[in-house]
Amino acid sequence: MDVFYTLQDFMTYTKGVTYLLMAAILLGMAGFWCFLTDRDEDE
Amino acid sequence: MKKGKSLLRWAGVLAAGTIVLICFSFVGARGLASLSNDCGKEKRADVIKIDTLKVFGDIERPEVIFLHDLHTAALEKKNKDCSACHLSGKNFEVIPDTLKAAVQRIDRMSPKFRRLKDISRKEVMDIYHNNCIECHTNMSADGEKTGPVTCGGCHRKNPPVSSRQPVGFDKSLHFRHSKVQEKKCELCHHEYDEKTEKLVYAKEKEVSCRYCHKQETQENRISLKLASHLSCIDCHRKTLAKKAKAGPVRCSGCHDLENQKKIEKIADVPRMERKQPDTIMITTGQPGRIKDVTARMDFVPFDHKAHEGYNDTCRACHHTDLEKCNKCHTLAGKKEGKYISLEQAMHQMGTENTCMGCHEIKQDDKKCAGCHVFMQRTRKKEASSCLKCHMKQPEVSDPGNAQLSEKQLAAVAGTMLKARKSVTDTFGDEDIPEKVVIRDMVNKYGPAEFPHRKIVHTLLDNIRNNKLANYFHSEKGTVCQGCHHNSPVSQKPPRCGNCHGKPFDDKNMFKPGKMGAYHIQCMGCHKEMGLEKPVSCTDCHKENKVLN
Amino acid sequence: MSISRRKFLGWLGAAGMGTAMGSSADAASNKHFTGYPGSMGVLHDINRCVGCRSCEAACNKVNELQSPDQVFTDLSVLDKKRRTTSDAYTVVNRYDPATGTGREKEEPVFRKIQCNHCLEPACASACFVRAFTKTKEGAVTYDASVCVGCRYCMIACPFNIPAYEYDEAFTPRVMKCTMCHPRIMKGQIPGCVESCPKEALTFGKRDDLIKIANERIQKYPDSYVDHIYGEHEMGGTNWLYISDVPFERAGMREDLGITPAPQLTSGALAGVPIVVGLWPVLLTGIYAMSKRKEKIAQEEEAQAVAQAVAGTEAEAEKKLSAALAKAAKDKETVVKKEVKKALEEAAKAKEES
């Protein structure tokens, strides 16, 4: 793993990853909701 | 619902609202920022807190702040004197016969207001309320400016700040008083006789008031405050009544900083005579020995007479009584001496109550600081300097048990002190370079001519009449060490450049570079000695014609 | 008076070594950060500074800044308090230590102001294009080529250091001291330090500077306040100060605390992904529930309607059948009548014939 000497560097890296994850989550959620509910219509 | 209003108006209102909001907020903000600092309070020297009722338990209202001089002045106008408020106290205190002489001149007054004793809460409270309010109301009835009559008026929440300065009875004052009173010491000095339970005067046993009269009143001795106010003020008052020149009777007369500066000072006060020794031998207390085998160090001859001159009161050294140091400060230290050993009592640094501590403080003098500021305070002193005080004792047969009386010891001390040579010594002018030319900043300036010999002479002149300095600079080359530090004393010390080269060398990071060294040393010294020059670079460096 | 290149490389080498092995111990656990090992800094000894402004002059020269109207040898500018601006990376101010204490005027002290090059720079933490970099040499540098000019760095800086070229129409930049990073990389020392005649500025490794500072403090206890400003302030800075007067008497904030800037915002930043992760769940949940309520409501309604409709149909049926029956009956009677009539006529006709 990379070695960070300043909290600044560390956060730049980790927050960067977090942002990517957040994008993924937002899209994933929408998709998952559809997957979860696409059979509801016929009840 | 109002009809037919045009959007225009509304847009207007919006815009106006915006602008108003913004402006108003910012004006507000500026106001806030400017208002943030609070006003200063008036300062007086005669602020007296009346919280007498505290002796009867808690007080319900804030204590009264009483401005004494204000009242004294007001009463004077109506040519009333202290007796208007203070009852004569002839019989509120037994006056010992031995002090009759004094008493005849003083009829003491109770420092309390309109009473001699605090009998009961109720009574004391009434005394104040009735008298104060009565007087105030009467005066205002006569249309005179006067004090408050409402509760809040006296029991104030935010009293004026007291600028009361403690005042001391220094040598000069003491001399002036004893002169006026034809050396009638008994007028003031007294001590308490256990057997007769009386205050008696003991000749040549006079001590400082503070040795007995402490901060607070103890069972058979009143507090220093009370003692001084009773004696001083009453005497002053009496003398004034006789239309004679007398000391102040107002608070501000003694306790106001400005007035304190006005008090007349006698330059060279003659010695206070009470049969104290001129010279003494500071010993470990081992009776009569000329050398204490357990102490190993030689005793120190001490010029008591001279030091009386250097200090303002005996208390400077004799902090609790006029006994010998080693009575309490023994080699091992003991309870009476707060376990401060003799060694500490004499050598402890960073305090003015020990020999070395006091001597070190003397180095802050402008004339000394130039060199001494660069000397590490917490450094280890050279062993040789110990012997300056712990002088070699004159040879006696069998030092182990040679018996000598106090007097003899003192005499020995005297002779030893006489033997001391206290003259600053240094090299002959021929060995002191006259000028040193420094060419290090030639890229910026012309060479700097350093008037080496002139400076040496100035330094010597500065300490010419300083006995202490002379005694400690009496070896050749000691003075030179001021600048030529960190190298052995020598007629030809190394050049600055030999040690100081490029700056910021991480191998020896504590040593400044050459330019830094020069400027730190020269400018530092000039600053400490309070020399106005140099103001600008060209005061030392020649203007560089080529560059500018 | 530039330090030899070799020694300098030595420094960087040391730094490099540290980087390689040194503090990986701290860094390995991404919890406690001690800054780049062996990073450089400057120690400002306020006690030594005489306010000659040589540093300002040097700074102006080496950074090729716009030269001011008053020459640097003119000390009258010290009469007013100044701050760093877009054409002065550093300024020296004079302070009277007695101000605010009620004491009368005292020997003035001089303090140099410039970027303190924080170990955890607030400006870098605040910049949304990473225009600021904390270099391993210790300097905090600025890259104008990405700067948008939001000036959030200026809001963030606890020392009020960054300045802005407000009068630039097209290429305004944030301006601040760079600790002469370019010079350092060339093996030189910062311009101000080089020019200081009294060595009131000392350049070296931050760790060494702290040693030096402590040495002076303990050697001359009554000439220094027992505190190194910048050792811990705002998580520590590469520019350090020691002084003979309390630091706030020299116009420095002593209430900044020791929390590094990134820490101040980390909490809020940590909240962001949580919101992103859970809000959709929460909201969709609520949505689903309200939808379901709606649905139930609708179904009930539908049912009611159906019943109503059914009721009315039955009614209609009855009516119809009744009507039909009646119609049939009438028809019958009519037929009978006709038959009867016909029979009668037939009978009549028989009689006549």
Place this chain on the structure above:
Amino acid sequence: MSQEAAVAGKAPFTPDRSLFTRFNVIAGIIVIIGLVITILRFSGGLATVTNLDDNYPWGIWIGFDLMAGVALAAGGFVTSAAVYVFGMKRYHSAVRPAILTGFLGYALVVVALHYDVGRPWRLPYPFIMQQGTTSLLFEVAACVALYLTVLFVEFSSAPLEWLGLKKARNIVVRLTILLTIFGVVLSTLHQSSLGALFLIAPSKLHPLWYSGYLPVFFFISSIIAGLSMVIFESTLSHRYFAHKMDETHLREKEGVALGFGKAASLVLAGYFAIKVIGISVDNNWHLLGTCYGAWFLVELLGFVALPCFLYAVGVRDKNLTLIKWTSGLTVFGVALNRLNVCLIAFNWHLPSDEKYFPHWMEIGISVFVVTLGIIVFRFIVTRMPILYEHPDYKDGH
């Protein structure tokens, strides 16, 4: 109603009137001045039109246009959330105006931002060049950018109906719920982050306003601003565009005012509570005695507690006028809060003569931007199906 509509119809700006109505003239003048200042700012730099300095890098363009602007544009997400997520269908007619105001609000914020930042053409840099992920401003930027898009899409159904592009319109409508949830998430994030921007400057912002809760304060107060703004805006538009409103809208709008008023009152109460908690956790009680403390109390009592109470009274007595005026007060209050945090209580250590006071041209631009908003709003509502439902799309929901 009809008669009122007629009155409103007489109002000087209805499109069938000549071009030189009083509104157009004044608006025109403001716009012209605005354009002139615009030219000055972009040719001469910030110094020529602003009083910004090195101690006050942010002026009213941030403090008012951005901070207050974003807060007041919160109506969009609040309403759409209420209607689509919480299924309060009875407020449906309020959605479109709210979305429109929100959209315009954000659009104008972005416009104002172009004036404030040094090199506006670089605004996309945080996304395309380097990502300063540790900066809360990055987070704000990202969310605002995304949310603006979301709002645009949400709003686009109106112009699409207007232009009669059925297909596209239907696609958009089908996305509604997704967009709404997106919108709420993004709003939560950037509304709070606007407050979090100041977390990094504890030494500059006055302790009474600085708090670890700043993000929460900002988010909650933005909801309040959103609710109030909807009431405020509907009042105005009803006064001037009543003739544009269809039956449903006119029928529902009282309900909207009452419902939103009630909600606002409730949230204000909560906001007041957490503000007090904010004081207590940092133990800043003693500061209330100071001048800044007094100012803080003005904000807290005059613009939080008071409107909270007034709303409550208004709702209990069904007093629409009171509710409407209160909405105005509340909007003002939130704006004031933003100014306090961003400018007035900021740099509170500075001596008064060094504190910032906006240049008239700065105010000019702010007014100009607001005016732009009004003009565009008017242009849209007088043409597109905002205050009424497009005949072709009845039972659209």
